[in-house]
Amino acid sequence: MSSVTTATNTRELAHPARDEIRLECVLHALSDPMRMRVVRALATTEDELSCSHFVLPVTKSTTTHHFRVLREAGVIEQVYRGTAKMNGLRRADLDALFPGLLDNILDAARREAGRLGDDA
Template identity: 80%
Template sequence: MTTETTATNPRELAHPTRDEIRLEGVLHALADPMRLRIVRELAAVREELSCSHFALPVTKSTTTHHFRVLRESGVIEQVYRGTAKMNGLRRADLDALYPGLLDSLLAAARSEAERLGAV
């Protein structure tokens, strides 16, 4: 997946480059339970998923907000494929910038879900 800072076409979404991704933005994005849930699903399948794949217990506008926060923080990349907006985890970028961070956060989230019986 390639990234760019500005979109030139309405069907192209702006993404931070790897060098523009900041730890505080990533941590902020992943601090929300709904956004962490999206990232956990993307990490589990290791492929792009459409926005409609995610059945979040929030309104459509709130779901759109969560995806925007994840994209603008550099956690995910969104691209249009036909009429679907596809979402992919920017694992390579995150692992290069913050080795072990994503795996640690995902393991902690999995452990917490098991502890709380929310698996």
């Protein structure tokens, strides 16, 4: 009972607090196709998804970079769970700051994907 902290706390990741999230950073984070893809995938489920769950047409180091941009913008939350790093949308924070914005952007992305004949 001294300092164990449940074994999933070993590596901590820096996240912006809710009131440190900036609209411009969020929009910038979502203005990249790879990152939009990640966010759209995260939005389809309640579960957290591991980084390796995503198959992006870039290398792993580039993927790491994109996840960091999303985390530092306040769009996603990341926690280590064993060797995996789980990712989840920060819905509650984003909805509190910008009501409806996330869903609206996701809807816009869905429309555009449909319009351009993309799958997903």
